[in-house]
Amino acid sequence: xxxxxxxxxxxxxELEALQLSRLKNQLARVYANVPFYRKQFDEAGVKPDDVxxxxxxxxxxxxxxxxxxxxxxxxxxxxxxxxxxxxHASSGTTGKATVVGYTQRDIDTWAELMxxxxxxxxxxxxxxxxxxxxxxxxxxxxxxxxxxxxxGATTVPVSGGGTKRQAMLLRDFGADFIxxxxxxxxxxxxxxxxxxxxxxxxxxxxGIFGAEPWTEEMRHDIERKLDIKALDIYGLSEVMGPGVxxxxxxxxxxxxxxxxxxxxxIIDPVSGEQxxxxxxxxxxxxxxxxxxxxxxxxxxxxxxxxxxxxxRCGRTFTRMKRIMGRSDDMLIIRGVNVFPSQIESLLxxxxxxxxxxxxxxxxxxxxxxxxxxxxxxxxLFSDEIKNLQRREGEIQxxxxxxxxxxxxxxxxxxxSIERSQGKAKRILDRRINTA
Amino acid sequence: xxxxxxxxxxxNRAGRLAEVTKVLSDAKINIRALSLADTSDxxxxxxxxxxxxKAKNALKDKGFTVGRTSVxxxxxxxxxxxxxxxxxxxxxxxxxxxxxxxxxxxxGQHAVIIFRFDRTDQALQTLEKNGVRIIPGExxxxx
Numbered sequence: 001x002x003x004x005x006x007x008x009x010x011x012x013x014e015l016e017a018l019q020l021s022r023l024k025n026q027l028a029r030v031y032a033n034v035p036f037y038r039k040q041f042d043e044a045g046v047k048p049d050d051v052x053x054x055x056x057x058x059x060x061x062x063x064x065x066x067x068x069x070x071x072x073x074x075x076x077x078x079x080x081x082x083x084x085x086x087x088h089a090s091s092g093t094t095g096k097a098t099v100v101g102y103t104q105r106d107i108d109t110w111a112e113l114m115x116x117x118x119x120x121x122x123x124x125x126x127x128x129x130x131x132x133x134x135x136x137x138x139x140x141x142x143x144x145x146x147x148x149x150x151x152g153a154t155t156v157p158v159s160g161g162g163t164k165r166q167a168m169l170l171r172d173f174g175a176d177f178i179x180x181x182x183x184x185x186x187x188x189x190x191x192x193x194x195x196x197x198x199x200x201x202x203x204x205x206x207g208i209f210g211a212e213p214w215t216e217e218m219r220h221d222i223e224r225k226l227d228i229k230a231l232d233i234y235g236l237s238e239v240m241g242p243g244v245x246x247x248x249x250x251x252x253x254x255x256x257x258x259x260x261x262x263x264x265x266i267i268d269p270v271s272g273e274q275x276x277x278x279x280x281x282x283x284x285x286x287x288x289x290x291x292x293x294x295x296x297x298x299x300x301x302x303x304x305x306x307x308x309x310x311x312r313c314g315r316t317f318t319r320m321k322r323i324m325g326r327s328d329d330m331l332i333i334r335g336v337n338v339f340p341s342q343i344e345s346l347l348x349x350x351x352x353x354x355x356x357x358x359x360x361x362x363x364x365x366x367x368x369x370x371x372x373x374x375x376x377x378x379x380l381f382s383d384e385i386k387n388l389q390r391r392e393g394e395i396q397x398x399x400x401x402x403x404x405x406x407x408x409x410x411x412x413x414x415x416s417i418e419r420s421q422g423k424a425k426r427i428l429d430r431r432i433n434t435a
Numbered sequence: 436x437x438x439x440x441x442x443x444x445x446x447n448r449a450g451r452l453a454e455v456t457k458v459l460s461d462a463k464i465n466i467r468a469l470s471l472a473d474t475s476d477x478x479x480x481x482x483x484x485x486x487x488x489k490a491k492n493a494l495k496d497k498g499f500t501v502g503r504t505s506v507x508x509x510x511x512x513x514x515x516x517x518x519x520x521x522x523x524x525x526x527x528x529x530x531x532x533x534x535x536x537x538x539x540x541x542x543g544q545h546a547v548i549i550f551r552f553d554r555t556d557q558a559l560q561t562l563e564k565n566g567v568r569i570i571p572g573e574x575x576x577x578x
Binding site for chain 1: 473
């Protein structure tokens with residue numbers, strides 16, 4: 001199912017010509033309107049006009065997540081604030097969140113691209129789409145929502161939470177498609193069974209799952225339990241939100257990246273050098289049409305590789321393999337981005353010291369769980385249980401308040417957390433092998 | 436008049452308590468009294484030992500987190516109501532008991548109760564005023 005046949009099957013030559021003209025336009029705009037980019041380009045000794053072919057992209061400097069943080073909240077906007085009709089923000093303690101803006105045209109583009117994704121899953125205007133992504137500052141809910149409406153489907157804007165009610169609505173409305181995180185759909189499946197609803201017996205045909213890392217094993221698990229097609233969607237708020245890329249239901253072999261709006265590169269995360277097509281490295285995205293926050297060579301930190309061969313579904317866009325991990329230490333827990341450094345600063349705030357700690361991410365049943373093991377030293381220790389539990393509670397509340405993630409805090413004995421050579425290993429992510 | 440109590444942080448896992456007793460045994464430390472408070476994840480072992488400094492150093496050397504708390508040891512008649520009278524007098528002075536544990540002396544005439552109070556000095560005054568026998572640390576360590 002193609003939403004926009006002309007664009008999605010565009011011959012490569014034509015696509016690249018479109019990309020180049022959009023890129024030139026974009027570079028001129030950021031240079032003229034965003035002081036950050038003018039400074040970056042000047043320091044690199046490059047003018048927008050110097051880029052006369054796509055292969056010269058590597059003349060340009062990278063943009064990092066930290067650059068967005070440094071210009072919190074609106075410093076990266078390329079349009080006057082009054083032209084921004086919506087903002088979204090990623091998690092983060094105050095001042096560390098990344099804020100992104102959208103003009104009306106950006107919202108329209110997003111809806112269009114998301115509608116393409118839904119069509120890739122096989123959805124049509126006749127279908128009912130249950131949207132279980134969280135609505136709010138997180139881009140998932142509204143992003144998918146506008147796409148569903150653009151497609152013309154019947155949208156159920158259920159958002160996150162209220163799992164039993166979601167199961168009931170899925171049954172009562174007879175949804176054909178579901179959008180949510182992959183771990184949530186498994187949780188939903190189990191909760192539904194508890195109240196006598198077997199999702200496998202409902203009309204559901206496919207699920208559009210993203211916003212957190214998942215595996216091929218988890219896909220099989222979802223497909224087997226719910227008797228649906230489980231499809232991977234990719235996006236990141238800095239670049240747009242959900243819909244940057246999506247697997248088609250026909251092949252389920254890599255995500256079609258919306259190359260008429262985004263330029264892709266794979267780089268060596270250490271050297272920053274471009275890698276040849278097919279090699280695994282960090283995905284770098286340049287936005288081609290975004291008005292409010294255009295990004296030049298944005299380092300996503302997501303590790304993957306690109307598949308140049310055309311897909312049997314007929315789309316000509318380059319496909320991207322499932323995200324294999326991160327080149328930094330960011331964790332995605334139930335759709336929320338968490339950096340160990342944020343946890344560290346919260347620990348510091350709670351106790352005035354940085355104890356040795358480790359983050360353990362697990363999938364208990366089907367939900368991501370975060371456990372923070374904190375080593376007890378003489379500063380932290382008390383001979384009274386209630387004092388120790390109060391400390392656990394304080395840390396837990398701080399993390400919930402500032403990061404929006406529920407975590408279990410566990411006090412452990414000194415030196416019980418494994419020391420690695422050199423850099424401390426702060427994360428134990430057990431989800432990867434436990435799907 | 437106060438007694439030094441050694442507190443040890445313990446994770447709830449098999450054999451951990453035995454590791455503490457091994458350290459103390461190897462260091463030839465005698466345990467006078469003990470109590471273990473626990474949650475699902477961790478416990479706090481509280482000990483009165485024959486040689487506080489030696490025990491503390493031995494445990495620290497083995498990587499345990501230890502603390503020192505001033506507690507009060509009192510002798511109460513080993514008869515019905517003995518403890519109750521004591522708690523009543525403390526309650527009248529608004530002294531709160533954080534925790535306590537007890538053991539009966541070998542002679543069988545008295546029970547020894549170890550108290551951790553929220554206001555230790557106030558508690559000591561009240562007990563002395565009421566003629567309660569307070570056991571000094573030196574006596575207890577060598578009992």
